[in-house]
Amino acid sequence: MKEDATGSGGGGRVVGVGDRSSFVIGLIENRAKEVGVAAFDLRSASLHLSQYIETSCSYHNTKTLLHFYDPMVVIVPPNKTAADGMVGVSELVDKNYPANKKVTVARGCFDDTKGAVMVKNLSARDPSALGLDTYCKQYYLCLAAASATIKWIESEKGVIITSHSLSVTFNGSFDHMNIDSTSVQTLEIIDPLHTELWGTSNKKKSLFQMLKTTKTTGGCRLLRANLLQPLKDIQTINTRLDCLDELMSNEELFFGLTQGLRKFPKESDKVLCHFCFKPKKITDEIPKPANGRKSQLLISDIIVLKTALDAIPFLSKVLKGAKSFLLQNIYQTVCENPKYARMRKRIGDVIDEDAVHSRAPFAACTQQCFAIKAGIDGLLDVARRSFCDTSEAIHNLATKYREECQLPNLKIPYNNRLGFYFIIPQKDITGKLPSKFIQVVRHGKNVHCSSFELASLNARNKSAAAECFLRTELCLEGLISEIREDIGILTLLAEVLCLLDMIVNSFANTISTKPVDRYTRPEFTDDGPMAINAGRHPILEGLHTDFVPNNIFLSEASNMVLVMGPNMSGKSTYLQQICLIVILAQVGCYVPAQFASLRVVDRIFTRIGTGDNVENNSSTFMTEMKETAFIMQNVSSKSLVVVDELGRATSSSDGLAIAWSCCEHLLSLKAYTVFATHMEGLSELATMYPNVKTLHFEVNLRNNRLDFKFQLKDGLRRVPHYGLLLARVAGLPASVVDTATNITSRITEQEMVRMDANCEQYRPLQMAYQAAQRLICLKYSNQGDEYIREALQDLKESYAAGKLTRKKEMR
Ligand SMILES: Nc1ncnc2c1ncn2[C@@H]1O[C@H](COP(=O)(O)OP(=O)(O)OP(=O)(O)O)[C@@H](O)[C@H]1O
Numbered sequence: 001m002k003e004d005a006t007g008s009g010g011g012g013r014v015v016g017v018g019d020r021s022s023f024v025i026g027l028i029e030n031r032a033k034e035v036g037v038a039a040f041d042l043r044s045a046s047l048h049l050s051q052y053i054e055t056s057c058s059y060h061n062t063k064t065l066l067h068f069y070d071p072m073v074v075i076v077p078p079n080k081t082a083a084d085g086m087v088g089v090s091e092l093v094d095k096n097y098p099a100n101k102k103v104t105v106a107r108g109c110f111d112d113t114k115g116a117v118m119v120k121n122l123s124a125r126d127p128s129a130l131g132l133d134t135y136c137k138q139y140y141l142c143l144a145a146a147s148a149t150i151k152w153i154e155s156e157k158g159v160i161i162t163s164h165s166l167s168v169t170f171n172g173s174f175d176h177m178n179i180d181s182t183s184v185q186t187l188e189i190i191d192p193l194h195t196e197l198w199g200t201s202n203k204k205k206s207l208f209q210m211l212k213t214t215k216t217t218g219g220c221r222l223l224r225a226n227l228l229q230p231l232k233d234i235q236t237i238n239t240r241l242d243c244l245d246e247l248m249s250n251e252e253l254f255f256g257l258t259q260g261l262r263k264f265p266k267e268s269d270k271v272l273c274h275f276c277f278k279p280k281k282i283t284d285e286i287p288k289p290a291n292g293r294k295s296q297l298l299i300s301d302i303i304v305l306k307t308a309l310d311a312i313p314f315l316s317k318v319l320k321g322a323k324s325f326l327l328q329n330i331y332q333t334v335c336e337n338p339k340y341a342r343m344r345k346r347i348g349d350v351i352d353e354d355a356v357h358s359r360a361p362f363a364a365c366t367q368q369c370f371a372i373k374a375g376i377d378g379l380l381d382v383a384r385r386s387f388c389d390t391s392e393a394i395h396n397l398a399t400k401y402r403e404e405c406q407l408p409n410l411k412i413p414y415n416n417r418l419g420f421y422f423i424i425p426q427k428d429i430t431g432k433l434p435s436k437f438i439q440v441v442r443h444g445k446n447v448h449c450s451s452f453e454l455a456s457l458n459a460r461n462k463s464a465a466a467e468c469f470l471r472t473e474l475c476l477e478g479l480i481s482e483i484r485e486d487i488g489i490l491t492l493l494a495e496v497l498c499l500l501d502m503i504v505n506s507f508a509n510t511i512s513t514k515p516v517d518r519y520t521r522p523e524f525t526d527d528g529p530m531a532i533n534a535g536r537h538p539i540l541e542g543l544h545t546d547f548v549p550n551n552i553f554l555s556e557a558s559n560m561v562l563v564m565g566p567n568m569s570g571k572s573t574y575l576q577q578i579c580l581i582v583i584l585a586q587v588g589c590y591v592p593a594q595f596a597s598l599r600v601v602d603r604i605f606t607r608i609g610t611g612d613n614v615e616n617n618s619s620t621f622m623t624e625m626k627e628t629a630f631i632m633q634n635v636s637s638k639s640l641v642v643v644d645e646l647g648r649a650t651s652s653s654d655g656l657a658i659a660w661s662c663c664e665h666l667l668s669l670k671a672y673t674v675f676a677t678h679m680e681g682l683s684e685l686a687t688m689y690p691n692v693k694t695l696h697f698e699v700n701l702r703n704n705r706l707d708f709k710f711q712l713k714d715g716l717r718r719v720p721h722y723g724l725l726l727a728r729v730a731g732l733p734a735s736v737v738d739t740a741t742n743i744t745s746r747i748t749e750q751e752m753v754r755m756d757a758n759c760e761q762y763r764p765l766q767m768a769y770q771a772a773q774r775l776i777c778l779k780y781s782n783q784g785d786e787y788i789r790e791a792l793q794d795l796k797e798s799y800a801a802g803k804l805t806r807k808k809e810m811r
Pocket residue numbers: 197198199200540544546547548549565566567568569570571572573574710
């Protein structure tokens with residue numbers, strides 16, 4: 001759950017300031033098309049393990065995971081053991097990543113037995129809670145990848161990972177909803193697709209950008225990870241939603257939490273996780289004089305930790321009366337945990353209360369020398385005295401020169417390279433500068449110089465400071481070792497801060513900025529219907545003041561909706577809207593709808609793309625077919641499939657045939673499918689299959705122009721032949737248009753006759769499905785017994801009489 005933190009015990013940072021990504025990924029595969037992935041996040045000190053069967057030759061799943069983690073390094077074994085017909089992960093990385101990202105390590109480093117031992121030893125949680133005992137054999141590939149990854153990190157970064165400090169999860173394909181990388185793009189989850197078609201071009205944001213009001217890097221990364229891999233576990237989702245309920249109904253708590261979170265330094269999560277990485281002691285290294293860099297890093301880490309620990313009592317005050325499980329749990333495990341106060345006291349015993357982080361070089365140096373309390377280390381106290389004496393002597397020397405040489409404006413600044421030096425304004429120098437001044441250099445209107453006396457004092461001052469740094473380092477290392485004994489509470493705090501940042505500063509904040517009741521809490525069922533009333537597109541509704549809400553209803557008895565409508569009538573928006581609502585709901589946020597009851601979705605598949613894929617040298621049609629094949633191979637009974645205009649890139653008969661057979665295939669599954677199409681012929685499906693429903697976007701004709709209503713209506717499209725109409729407007733000769741009208745009328749007539757026949761033939765089946773649908777609705781409705789009894793009676797009578805009426809039972 002943690003998303004961000006820089007690792008290091010204060011020595012070499014494991015994540016540099018400029019590093020965009022903090023993931024190191026180990027990848028390995030076997031001949032049975034199985035891939036093991038170990039993704040190590042250096043910032044948050046967490047390890048995510050996944051193992052899955054790669055179903056597509058193009059490594060779709062692996063690419064999705066790589067896209068999700070966006071690693072800075074990918075570790076692969078040298079020789080390929082790829083399954084027949086597959087290129088192998090090593091080549092995959094070569095193809096998709098710049099050469100500098102790939103590291104090849106000996107196959108022997110991919111040792112699953114060692115991996116299992118390492119994971120057990122490093123995991124912050126009890127190994128049995130991870131299920132490692134049972135998983136070991138089954139998930140040997142990801143454990144092998146973990147072994148290579150951890151080894152590489154430890155040797156490359158010169159650190160040792162502290163025992164019981166890592167947050168380890170078996171995830172990827174297991175606990176989270178899977179959204180492939182193409183769908184991430186087309187649904188505009190992370191980045192918007194800047195297309196003129198939207199009419200609002202660059203103003204359109206992605207879902208991530210809309211929600212990115214988090215205040216910490218960790219919170220932001222957690223949000224991104226959640227949007228890319230939403231939750232699947234109803235209990236966890238509901239825990240977050242309960243927390244949101246409480247925040248939305250208790251303003252004081254919401255405000256208090258916002259304030260409380262601000263008291264934690266922005267980089268808390270990053271620093272808290274530093275402590276997981278212990279720098280390796282290199283015994284045969286020639287000791288270098290301490291330049292203060294290491295102790296400076298250690299001190300700033302400790303100061304951030306101190307400030308974070310100081311913020312806990314306020315958080316505790318805010319959370320004291322909280323009712324929701326999540327907040328109560330945070331209160332109990334963090335706020336009431338005496339270990340934090342003990343850690344704070346231990347820091348207070350060693351570190352001076354006034355120690356702060358300073359930028360000015362000499363102030364920073366002095367702060368560092370005096371960060372440790374007096375009396376802790378005798379040698380440090382001696383070194384400090386020497387540092388103070390030499391500093392004082394330097395300032396006395398400057399006063400002496402001012403008087404002796406009549407240089408009243410002589411200044412004595414400090415920089416890290418030179419130490420102290422003199423600055424004398426040029427105008428104060430009459431004649432020649434006295435010979436005691438050496439290393440004279442002109443700098444604009446001033447002269448920079450030194451003297452033998454100053455140089456000698458400088459050397460003594462520097463060596464005293466170096467001794468202070470060294471002793472400080474030793475004291476801090478002792479303190480940090482003690483802190484590491486309780487590393488678990490720091491990783492927990494980092495995790496909690498990221499989660500609170502996401503829920504409070506992103507979710508609750510976004511909902512609270514909308515008019516009251518615009519967002520509602522979604523309900524979840526394991527295998528119930530997907531019912532959204534008055535759903536809106538979370539991003540577009542902010543750009544269109546008159547955005548038109550629409551409903552969707554899918555159930556086992558009606559698992560496919562065909563959406564018809566001319567261009568620009570709102571089909572793509574509707575498809576995207578459904579997916580974004582599902583994603584929002586499954587990250588534990590409210591959704592832009594009047595009411596939403598959802599079946600937990602395990603994968604979202606989209607086939608929305610338009611143009612050719614120049615990169616892969618594929619035509620529009622091939623891209624379309626490859627994406628469709630991927631859906632067909634991977635779809636499960638809990639998936640949500642949205643398809644926009646399949647089969648329009650080939651001849652109309654082939655296109656219709658493909659679209660028809662794909663629909664039939666999807667219809668036979670339990671997946672929920674929304675299929676947007678221009679092909680009127682497809683609506684015939686609804687007359688043959690009782691689990692297909694046809695909807696259309698309402699469009700009116702006014703003065704030979706289409707007036708889009710964006711309102712979804714039941715049944716087949718009711719637009720007159722707008723193509724012919726536009727042709728007439730475009731100036732096609734009247735006789736040509738008349739003939740075309742004649743032809744369409746005849747085709748439509750034949751279609752109508754066929755559809756009527758179908759309706760008659762499949763009527764009993766349709767009726768049975770209607771009844772099943774009503775029963776499903778009643779099963780998941782919140783109504784009382786009396787209502788249900790009446791509804792059942794009504795259903796029985798309608799069925800017997802051969803007429804079933806629709807009723808809204810979902811509320
Ligand atoms: N419910 C709505 N309320 C208001 N405006 C909408 C709604 N849905 C879509 N729009 C606007 O209508 C325009 C066209 O929408 P969209 O691209 O979804 O249509 P489409 O039917 O998919 O078109 P095409 O078939 O050409 O892809 C967009 O600019 C969008 O902002």
